Each structure stands twice: as C-alpha cells, then as structure tokens.
Amino acid sequence: MYIYDSVQKTKLKFEPIKAGKATLYVCGPTVYDDAHLGHARSALSFDLLTRTLNASGYEVTFIRNVTDVDDKIIAKMKQTGKSLHEITDFYTKRYLEEMDTLGVLRPTISPKATESIDAMEDMISTLISKGYAYQISNGDVYFDISKDKLYGSLSKKVNDDTISRIEHISEKKNSKDFALWKACDINENVCFDTKFGRGRPGWHIECSAMIAKHTQGTDEYSIDIHGGGADLLFPHHENEAAQSRCATGHALAKYWMHNGFVQVDGEKMSKSLGNSFFLKDALKAYDGEILRFYLTSIHYRNDFNFNETDLLQSKKRLDKLYRLKKRLLNTISSTVNSEFKQTLLNAMKDDLNISVALSVIDEMIAKSNEALDSNPNDKNLKKEIAGNIEFINMLLGFGAKEPFVYFQLGVNxxxxxxxxxxxxxxxxxxxxxxxxxxxxxxxxxxxxxxxxxxxxxxxxxxxxx
RNA sequence: GGUGCCAUCGCCAAGCGGUAAGGCCGCAGCCUGCAAAGCUGCUAUCCCCGGUUCAAAUCCGGGUGGCACCUCCA
Known part of the structure; x- marks a missing residue:
C-alpha cells in the first residue's frame, strides 16, 4: 500500500505502526446543518481507503468524530430556539443516513465531542502543567505556539503574520495562539465544568483528545493515518498536531491525507458564498450509488468539479457494469478471478488510483462480454464474472443492485x-x-x-x- | 502580502525519467427485419520558452492561465 502524505508531499509506502493493523482518524462533520457534497466527497475518499486497507488484510480501526458543541451550533440554537441536542441529534442522524445511502461504511468508533469532555480536560490540564498552555483573565485557555518548536511543520505557515486575519486578543502571547478552552459566557448554557473553569472546548482540542482516548499508539505515533479535507491542513491539523505532540511527547499521526475540494459548475462551494450544494438535494435528483460512482471516479486529491453533464457521462460507465450483470441472471457467484482481483486491488493500493481501477474493471467487462458472446451458456464463466462483480462491490462499493432495479430507477x-x-x-x-x-x-x-x-x-x- | 496546488484528445481522466491507460462523444465493420446492447478497428506528443539527460508529459528555471489555503468551511 502506498499513500501520498500531504505533509511530506510525496508518496510513501504504508508501514503501519503496529504490524497488521491500521488506525485511521478522519475529521467528521460539525452537526449544525445538512451535509453538502464536500462532506460526501471526504467521507467517500476515506471510505475507499478503509475498504482498500481491509481488502489488503489490515485490521482497520476507523474513527470519525462528530463535533456536537461549537459556536456554529450555538448560533443555530439562538436562531431556532432549539436545544443543543435537538439540533445535533437531528443532523447527526441525517448525516449518517445520507452516508449510508452513498454506501459509506460506518466507522468503528464515532465519538462525540460532548461525550469526550473528560479527555479534553485531561489533555488541556497536561498542557497547562507542562507550560504549553496558559489561561487569560477571562478564563480562556490558549495554546502557546512559541513553546512548540515544531509548530508549523505541517503546513509550513509559521513566519507569516503580514496579513494574519486571526482574531487579535490582547492577552494572547502570539497572534497564532489558539483557544483550547473558551470560558462560559453569561448567556450560554452549553458549558461544562472542569478544573480550569466552566466553559466549552475550542475547535481543535476534541480530535486530539479523542485520539488519545480511543487509541493505544506507540512511543512514536498515536495513530497511522489522519485524514480530512484539504482546508483542514491549516490551522486545524497544524493545531491538533501541536497539542498532541506537546501533551503526549510523540507525533499524532504517521501519515496525513487530505482530499481535494468540490466545486459546483466551476465555482467554489462554501458557506460564505452561500452556494453549498446539499447532499439531500443531490440525492433527490440522483440515486445514491450513481452519486457515489461519480464522486469517487476522480482521484481523491484532485479538485472535483461537480456538474450534471459529467455525472451523466460517468453513469454510462456504471451502466456497462450493470449490463454485464444483467447477462448473469440467476447465477450464483463463485470466487473472484485471482488475476483480476490482484490487478484491481493493486491499483487501489497505489494511493487509491481509482482511474486505473476503473480501467481494470472496463477491461474485465469487455473481456467478459466477449467471452459470453461466444459461450452464452458457460456456467463457470458466469459464476466467475459474478464473483468479480461481487469483489468490485466489496472494494469500491458499487454494483450490488439487481440490474433490473438499477435500470428502472425512477420509474413508477x-x-x-x-x-x-x-x-x-x-x-x-x-x-x-x-x-x-x-x-x-x-x-x-x-x-x-x-x-x-x-x-x-x-x-x-x-x-x- | 505570504504559502501551496494544477494545466494531457471535443468532454471526463490516468501517467511518478524510457518513448501517451481507460470512459463519454464521433466514424467504420460484425450482429440485428431495422435498431438498441455487445464486440472489433480508427481518432492526441502532453499550455509556452529555455535547460539537465542517451532518453522528459514526467526533473530544473522562466513565463502564461486556472484554483486553493492564510477567516467558519470537507
């Protein structure tokens, strides 16, 4: 298995910190609104990674958190009059249902921030006692980046303060110091009691704390792979890495992976531009499997330009798989052809090279059709092809439907x-x-x-x- | 202002120094009452200019054009 490490900016051979095991942590959603296509792409990228690691024989522990306490959720509470849990329960459930529809496998562990306060308290206390964090007069606790010699080693963004747009708080020692803990404001009822006062977590601390809580790690690293969207490299992952490094004395993750962004019709999709394409709307228009196929058909690190023309073009490729499957009706699958399996798996083991993987599948489809043209009643042939399709489904998560169902989607x-x-x-x-x-x-x-x-x-x- | 990424056939997209995968579209053929589907065949020298090398789409330098991050964001 080879993985492109977005910190070292090169493809590396995957050597797990513990033989035969792979521990993966991916930053999950903040549950204050519906998931958009970007969330889908991130989840799908790491779903492919999980499936590939599984198929390669690793015992995978996949952790994806749910951020269920955060300023944006508090804003939503004020706006709607609903309680924190009314909001977070609703969007968490919706998120999971939509990811199910896309065929994203559920994580091994999916910790919630509100249920991990103890771990955050431990880590922040450690950071304070070791001198890496300090509390200011209003009760906020900040991480002191000047104490961490390796701060900036992830994103290489240290010396730039020319146009820093980070909020300036006079008591902060350095402008890039970030909040580990935010003291409770008078009007907020979303607070937790800790040794260092009543308040709520800063954005970055939960991931580090959850990783500490749920994984064993080694003397060198806590986990194998840490993943998320490309925008998270800085500041989120930089800060996570710093906290964990200073609190535990070793590196957070051995490999860092970041998926590229989704654009819609060539335009950046973002909260501030207000052009987010919600997954729920996409799923109204297109079947989950077709969306999955389209969203995974381009390498995870590339930017993705979502548009209907390309989606329909990509669907035609999936159609071919189902047309082949249609020729196998009532066939019970046997084992996958070993050469096909190896070739396909090897493509995915090369930093999830989906383009090559799809071309391997296309070749299998063409050869199978040709063989079926000359031997339409060869039972063993049909069984093997059915086995191949089953393997595709296991590795890539498509091709599971009954072909007649697939071709009649949207017909009443x-x-x-x-x-x-x-x-x-x-x-x-x-x-x-x-x-x-x-x-x-x-x-x-x-x-x-x-x-x-x-x-x-x-x-x-x-x-x- | 700082830091990165990207630029390959009409469209989507691999390629990771050894002489351009795959899909869509198009054309021709086989099959078909005719089609559709399927199969077969055909269609690019890689944004521009220099350089390194026996050899570069792939490495280096300089342009041009996109995009992202530095602020909530996957």
Missing part, C-alpha cells in the same frame, strides 16, 4: 405497466411482420426515455439517463 409502477404493455404490442407486431408498427411503438418508448433491446430472452428495457 404505473409507468412500468404502460411500458410493458407497449412492449407486448410491439412483440405482436413483430410476429405479424408489421415492422412499421413495431418501429412506431419503439419510437414512442424512446420519447418516454425508454430504451429497448431485443435479446434471446425477449425484449428488455432500460430507463435512459
């Missing part, structure tokens, strides 16, 4: 009856050699976005696009 019962009636009438016409009528009916179906194909087993149909 009434329409199905209508389509089948038309196809019957056309078959009659064909029997009578009334090709003019048969072609007319086919045209009618085409206008309804229905494609038909005459096969040895009768006429079958597909919904187009």
């Amino acid at each position: 019962e009434a329409l199905i009856t209508q389509i089948e009636t038309l196809i019957e009438r056309r078959s009659e016409a064909k029997k009578q050699k009334d090709f003019a009528l048969a072609d007319q009916i086919r045209n009618q179906l085409n206008i309804m976005d229905i494609n038909i194909m005459d096969t040895a087993n009768g006429t079958v149909w597909e919904k187009i696009s």
